[in-house]
Amino acid sequence: MPKVLVTGFEPFDGEAVNPAFEAMQALNGKTIKGYEVIGKGLPVVFGESRELLKKWLDEVEPDIVISVGLAGGRYAISVERVAINIDDARIPDNKGRQPVDEVINPSGPAAYWSKLPIKAIVKEIREAGIPAEVSQTAGTYVCNHIFYGLMDYLAQKPGVRGGFIHIPFIPAQVADKLQQPSLHLDDIIRGLEIAIAATITYEKDIVEAGGTVS
Amino acid sequence: MPKVLVTGFEPFDGEAVNPAFEAMQALNGKTIKGYEVIGKGLPVVFGESRELLKKWLDEVEPDIVISVGLAGGRYAISVERVAINIDDARIPDNKGRQPVDEVINPSGPAAYWSKLPIKAIVKEIREAGIPAEVSQTAGTYVCNHIFYGLMDYLAQKPGVRGGFIHIPFIPAQVADKLQQPSLHLDDIIRGLEIAIAATITYEKDIVEAGGTVS
Amino acid sequence: MPKVLVTGFEPFDGEAVNPAFEAMQALNGKTIKGYEVIGKGLPVVFGESRELLKKWLDEVEPDIVISVGLAGGRYAISVERVAINIDDARIPDNKGRQPVDEVINPSGPAAYWSKLPIKAIVKEIREAGIPAEVSQTAGTYVCNHIFYGLMDYLAQKPGVRGGFIHIPFIPAQVADKLQQPSLHLDDIIRGLEIAIAATITYEKDIVEAGGTVS
Amino acid sequence: MPKVLVTGFEPFDGEAVNPAFEAMQALNGKTIKGYEVIGKGLPVVFGESRELLKKWLDEVEPDIVISVGLAGGRYAISVERVAINIDDARIPDNKGRQPVDEVINPSGPAAYWSKLPIKAIVKEIREAGIPAEVSQTAGTYVCNHIFYGLMDYLAQKPGVRGGFIHIPFIPAQVADKLQQPSLHLDDIIRGLEIAIAATITYEKDIVEAGGTVS
Numbered sequence A, B, C, D: 001m002p003k004v005l006v007t008g009f010e011p012f013d014g015e016a017v018n019p020a021f022e023a024m025q026a027l028n029g030k031t032i033k034g035y036e037v038i039g040k041g042l043p044v045v046f047g048e049s050r051e052l053l054k055k056w057l058d059e060v061e062p063d064i065v066i067s068v069g070l071a072g073g074r075y076a077i078s079v080e081r082v083a084i085n086i087d088d089a090r091i092p093d094n095k096g097r098q099p100v101d102e103v104i105n106p107s108g109p110a111a112y113w114s115k116l117p118i119k120a121i122v123k124e125i126r127e128a129g130i131p132a133e134v135s136q137t138a139g140t141y142v143c144n145h146i147f148y149g150l151m152d153y154l155a156q157k158p159g160v161r162g163g164f165i166h167i168p169f170i171p172a173q174v175a176d177k178l179q180q181p182s183l184h185l186d187d188i189i190r191g192l193e194i195a196i197a198a199t200i201t202y203e204k205d206i207v208e209a210g211g212t213v214s
Helices: A019-027 A048-060 A118-127 A142-154 A185-201 B019-027 B048-060 B118-127 B142-154 B185-201 C019-027 C048-060 C118-127 C142-154 C185-201 D019-027 D048-060 D118-127 D142-154 D185-201
Strands: A003-009 A035-042 A064-070 A077-080 A082-084 A111-113 A132-135 A161-167 B003-009 B035-042 B064-070 B077-080 B082-084 B111-113 B132-135 B161-167 C003-009 C035-042 C064-070 C077-080 C082-084 C111-113 C132-135 C161-167 D003-009 D035-042 D064-070 D077-080 D082-084 D111-113 D132-135 D161-167
Touching: A003 A019, A003 A048, A003 A142, A003 A185, A019 A035, A019 A064, A019 A161, A019 A185, A035 A048, A035 A185, A048 A142, A064 A142, A064 A185, A077 A118, A077 A185, A082 A142, A111 A142, A118 A132, A118 A185, A142 A161, A161 A185, B003 B019, B003 B048, B003 B142, B003 B185, B019 B035, B019 B064, B019 B161, B019 B185, B035 B048, B035 B185, B048 B142, B064 B142, B064 B185, B077 B118, B077 B185, B082 B142, B111 B142, B118 B132, B118 B185, B142 B161, B161 B185, C003 C019, C003 C048, C003 C142, C003 C185, C019 C035, C019 C064, C019 C161, C019 C185, C035 C048, C035 C185, C048 C142, C064 C142, C064 C185, C077 C118, C077 C185, C082 C142, C111 C142, C118 C132, C118 C185, C142 C161, C161 C185, D003 D019, D003 D048, D003 D142, D003 D185, D019 D035, D019 D064, D019 D161, D019 D185, D035 D048, D035 D185, D048 D142, D064 D142, D064 D185, D077 D118, D077 D185, D082 D142, D111 D142, D118 D132, D118 D185, D142 D161, D161 D185
Parallel strands: A003 A035, A003 A064, A064 A161, A077 A132, B003 B035, B003 B064, B064 B161, B077 B132, C003 C035, C003 C064, C064 C161, C077 C132, D003 D035, D003 D064, D064 D161, D077 D132
Antiparallel strands: A077 A161, A082 A111, B077 B161, B082 B111, C077 C161, C082 C111, D077 D161, D082 D111
């Protein structure tokens, strides 16, 4: 059976849970459109996360890879368009590392495009009544780090498609914060299922405006 | 059996659904802590909504009343503290009426306090992992209109407690909007159940800061 | 010469400056439409601020009073519509007092309306190219405390008009904060001058929608 | 005398003015640290703007180039880190063109880094009391288009440094909009002067965290 690898980060920045990890666990073992979903965790640590990702990729040999990370403060499921070759951490990672303006791969390009059908994914998640958007930046923290690392790896595997999706806080994480958006874990899981299904369906992305004005 | 009247507004401003109405319907018929919940709809129309509310109040003879309305753009279930004696509509209501700076009740006070235990409600909803806050303004549209109308009525009924709760958009309403917060309907319904239970439990509100800095 | 009393609060919440105080000082001594502007400072302290305000009112015997306070996080000059009879402090004041749900004046009404021509003020400030809005809540901290105290005093002085205006941060206060709106001090001062002039011009407010949808 | 070319876009999206254009005009003719500033306008049109930019570059032969564009909705002067090789327009440009997911330069890399000392610029603008930030995305509209086009050109001119800076709305543009941040034109102009001076001073950028958490 063809395989989808979904990775989810462990909690960080003092949070007790990471919905990316919860969603990954919920998806692990499912079958979507004839593809087996295999979920794996990743630490919020520069370097180590990337090494572990490579281990999972070699072990699982997936046909599709979707890495999932939390972007607290976002309103919608954010399908990332581009990974950039830089680490610039505003806070230390889970092992205390805080790289500033360091290149991820000195011999890699400045950026990689996602190989997911990002417009099709956004369209189908929205049609299911769940907020979604194309995002033009995955940041410069461990999420972008793993996204770049993934695309670096996939650059050597032309048959494998993959990319990165950011998700909002879940309600429990913002229950006593003011003015912070959140999304129910069920909607996040359903959104990711739709993303997987859309990736299987659309070998080529649809043409639909998803950009910005500025 | 003692009774809780929950009112929910019909859709307005071009929206296909109103989660306040959906939540009201979901709560209708439930029994919470020995109280029967009776749900009734209200039109988003100045004047008529208030008359219909009075009809429901006379008919149902509730012990507790919670009116629920949509406040698109809010992040949390907002338990309103105060109703003010003014209509000032930024857009026309569902019958095309747009009062500007008109007094609701010429012989009424400038404002009424909610008779709900607003701090206890916020605390208990948050403890259930759902975002909640005390709100210092219910606006100046039909929501505040009905809130003021309710408190005007309850001023004559010392034994009956009541107030107003604003809820955010649900995800389907913001699926293709950018930067708009939402809350899952299940969380809204659960939050309102907790609000009803807390109102039954706390005849007197708890003392807990819920104000602002400014 | 008729007189306008402008009050401005001292810095609080760890900020080095308070633009309300700076603006008050800049306006002090000006003549606007034949009115002399007299500026006075107020401490961010529950109770004491109100006593000092009464002292200034008795001393100055103004025809118009505009109290000005900082509302960090707001985008526009906010002309407040209503003062409510409650103190509910989320953080302690400059003397460590943190009243929670305490009535300001046990024998006063739940709320007072501003006696400023709030719609005319907003319209004229906007026409000068400066962002302005009617606000339905002055919060529950020392700003609302002084607003309520002022209106309580003016309830005994039918000939004197007054109210409260909230202003945003100035740029220097948000220079290294992320996602915080600000307004240049010159625009704040000019906006307040326009507010004073409009109050002199419009004994009666104009009818113009300035409310909310919710 | 060495030269700094500053470009500013013309108005678009129905706005009467573009503060980027106003700021460019204000800077035109100034001398900063021994450099002459030459300001030039650019149309908000895909393709044409890039051709005109090349014309200005060939004509002026600048040592430093800073392109400036409006990003309505942003809170701070945003020094862009990276230009990406894609046009994806949410609205048509001033000539009705709306490219969706089209590559800017088919033979160019996925992305170019800014050649400005972005961290030094942000640090110095903040120290002057003006809000500034590093931005990880210049969007996918004409601003990113010109930024990419500029860096494409500068890739052939190793001695010339340049990049892109986004600026917020000015107050007059948001005077009657709700909840929209703005920055005074004087602060924008001063911020850009500081950016020019910092670019002259810092041939190499400083190391200072300016990234994200996500």
